[in-house]
Amino acid sequence: MRMSERLRRFCKYWNGYDQWSAANKAIARAFPDLPNAAPPIDLKALARRRGVRDVVYGELSEDGHIVESQGGNYIIVLNSAHPESRQRFTIAHEIAHTFFFEALGKEYRDPIDEVAHQHYDEEEKVCDYIATRLLLPNESFTSILKSEGFGAAAIATVSQKFRISLRATARRLVAEAPVQVAAYFWEEDVESGNFIVRWKEPQDRWSKRGDQQIVLSALEPAYQVFRRAEDFRGRYWLSLGGPQDRYFVDGFCLSNKRIRYLTLVVLNGAAERYFGLSTPHHVAIEAQGSLFD
Numbered sequence: 446m447r448m449s450e451r452l453r454r455f456c457k458y459w460n461g462y463d464q465w466s467a468a469n470k471a472i473a474r475a476f477p478d479l480p481n482a483a484p485p486i487d488l489k490a491l492a493r494r495r496g497v498r499d500v501v502y503g504e505l506s507e508d509g510h511i512v513e514s515q516g517g518n519y520i521i522v523l524n525s526a527h528p529e530s531r532q533r534f535t536i537a538h539e540i541a542h543t544f545f546f547e548a549l550g551k552e553y554r555d556p557i558d559e560v561a562h563q564h565y566d567e568e569e570k571v572c573d574y575i576a577t578r579l580l581l582p583n584e585s586f587t588s589i590l591k592s593e594g595f596g597a598a599a600i601a602t603v604s605q606k607f608r609i610s611l612r613a614t615a616r617r618l619v620a621e622a623p624v625q626v627a628a629y630f631w632e633e634d635v636e637s638g639n640f641i642v643r644w645k646e647p648q649d650r651w652s653k654r655g656d657q658q659i660v661l662s663a664l665e666p667a668y669q670v671f672r673r674a675e676d677f678r679g680r681y682w683l684s685l686g687g688p689q690d691r692y693f694v695d696g697f698c699l700s701n702k703r704i705r706y707l708t709l710v711v712l713n714g715a716a717e718r719y720f721g722l723s724t725p726h727h728v729a730i731e732a733q734g735s736l737f738d
């Protein structure tokens with residue numbers, strides 16, 4: 446079956462006008478109580494309700510996969526070497542595949558395992574979309590943003606409460622932000638004392654591997670602010686790979702031994718209207734940093 450045909454059947458079965466609306470309806474139908482679930486979301490319980498008999502761990506080269514077991518149930522296999530937050534994302538992604546299996550029917554169930562991961566890009570995107578919404582239901586996200594305020598601190602809070610990596614949480618916030626923002630994860634380079642961007646969301650689509658690193662050195666005005674290892678918010682002169690500009694930056698200090706920051710940088714829009722000028726209450730982030738990737 447061609448991909449478009451698989452998607453068409455998925456939309457029809459879950460009664461959506463496109464794959465995203467079908468995905469939202471599938472989630473709502475399968476897990477009507479999800480918006481009220483306490484964090485972190487119990488993914489193994491969700492998996493059981495989708496007919497997953499067991500979640501097992503193995504030495505894999507990929508993130509994980511789902512296989513049919515005897516009796517028509519499923520088994521999810523996870524990469525045992527991955528950190529918890531990544532395994533949680535993978536379980537959620539594999540649960541999402543069951544919505545396709547249900548919609549496509551038994552005759553179209555092949556390819557059921559990692560083959561699907563290689564050949565059905567569109568389907569994979571829908572499964573990622575569903576995964577992020579199982580890990581962090583829309584309603585919970587909206588209510589946290591309301592209570593915490595929009596900003597880097599809210600990303601840290603959500604990441605910690607829902608056991609989602611900072612990066613995945615940042616990606617979600619950036620995608621749904623009312624202004625054009627980008628999130629940067631900075632880490633102090635112990636030898637040089639510079640701050641280096643380890644990841645950025647959204648990623649530049651056009652950028653290739655081996656692109657120039659974004660580095661904040663002592664020559665730049667914002668450097669002294671980063672050195673303080675405290676939260677900050679306001680306009681700062683900064684270079685983000687291009688010429689310096691006076692960006693509105695919301696900085697959340699993740700750790701102060703080896704200094705790490707999560708910053709939200711407003712790329713355009715009236716930043717002050719969304720952020721206000723005072724920094725929000727600081728939440729402590731676990732020291733071992735398993736959510737930092």
Ligand SMILES: [Zn+2]
Pocket residue numbers: 538542561562569572
């Ligand atoms: Zn997949």
